[in-house]
Amino acid sequence: MKAVLGLEDGTVVKGKGFGAEGIAQGELVFATPFTGYEEALTDPSYKGQILMFTYPLIGNYGVSYENFQSDGIKANGFVVREICDHPSHHKSKGTIHSFLKGEGIPGISSIDTRMLTILTRKEGTLRATLITGDDDGEEAVRLAKEQPTISELDLIGEVTSAKPYQIEGTGKRFVVMDLGVKQNILSCLSKRDVDIVVVPAGTSSRQIQEYEPDALLLSNGPGDPLQAKNAISVVRELAEEMPVFGICLGHQVIALALGARTYKLKFGHRGANQPVKDLRTGIVHITSQNHGFAVDPDSLSGTGLHITYINVNDNTVEGFKHESLPILSVQYHPEASPGPRDTEFLFDIFVKTVEDA
Known part of the structure; x- marks a missing residue:
């Protein structure tokens, strides 16, 4: 599935889509834990944000549905370097792809998350738009620029x-x-x-x-x-x-x-x-x-x-x-x-x- 991530500064990154097809908007923020993607995705504090993990491989132990911090995914979208489509854990009941798809959340993989993290550290948190099912970078950037800031939202x-x-x-x-x-x-x-x-x-x-x-x-x-x-x-x-x-x-x-x-x-x-x-x-x-x-x-x-x-x-x-x-x-x-x-x-x-x- 085609996918693109556009930032308000004009940055466009194309990759592979996973999860649901659609559009996600919000601040692009990075998190540094090696594990804990179930807990992070379901943390209500990530509402209004597109979550990016700096650790390069996500999904290798699957999804157990035992570690949720709320009733479902609260992050608006998910950005990773690589997803694992064959998880190995005795408690795993699904893949990260099936998890996001079932929750209606788009994700993008096969992109340079290190570059995006360095950019965020240099420029500060940027508004972003993630599109899956299409890779129109100009549209992603336009939507990123037009969305309200997080301080304007009652999340x-x-x-x-x-x-x-x-x-x-x-x-x-x-x-x-x-x-x-x-x-x-x-x-x-x-x-x-x-x-x-x-x-x-x-x-x-x-x-x-x-x-x-x-x-x-x-x-x-x-x-x-x-x-x-x-x-x-x-x-x-x-x-x-x-x-x-x-x-x-x-x-x-x-x-x-x-x-x-x-x-x-x-x-x-x-x-x-x-x-x-x-x-x-x-x-x-x-x-x-x-x-x-x-x-x-x-x-x-x-x-x-x-x-x-x-x-x-x-x-x-x-x-x-x-x-x-x-x-x-x-x-x-x-x-x-x-x-x-x-x-x-x-x-x-x-x-x-x-x-x-």
Whole structure:
């Protein structure tokens, strides 16, 4: 099947199509893990983006359908150097091609992903259009240029849950505001016997209080944190009422709610090998990350928030804690999926913070 990828700067790359025939639009972003394509493709944080893996061979262990982080693929499209059409794993139930085709998602292979990664690192994240079933490069570039930027899109509304639901536990009750929550965040809380109530992103602070929660956790999710207007308002209203925790987008939402600023990174952090330093202990943890925005450290003055973690590669903010309120959050993903689980202990800290509050 013919396929073409066009970027807003005029770059055109032709390759072989796989998955579904059609058109996908979004930011072209690269991720660096060797494995974990099932988890990454189904991560709601990739909504609005065309995902490119830098590792050259994808699909060699097939698709098991056991590692999904949501109810299906959330990335708009998939870009790889080479796909494996004969996977070998005892849990495999299909190929990467059949997986994408069944979900209606187009993919492109047999292209130079290294060149595209270097271009992205040099120029920054670019809007892109992926067409399968045709290879009209001019049309792909035109569509890439005409699409809105990610900051103009309400992507949270496309991935949040339609209605509240509960995952029962005998411990403290956490209300999780679903901005695009990954399944393993909920699994990590359940392992600690937390009583979980998941609510849609548009839920008001009054509705949250009706659940009589012991804590509020704001999840990961896609897009610009400034689009999370309701979540920002909720945190402002509840910050002094209960412990508040955040992961990834939730971390950025808390910062905005308390008066800090966020900004768009040049090409983001997406992978399973990002080094993060704990400023209290000096220990460096290897973390899983997926974000294109970050908290401006210069804007934290006067918010009561103090930086607890930084990224060793570029010194960006990876976590903070409030000086007097039980509020703490991290930019990285302690639940991993995919990636190392070095920092899953953070969920123990969440629970203990509530117990001590």
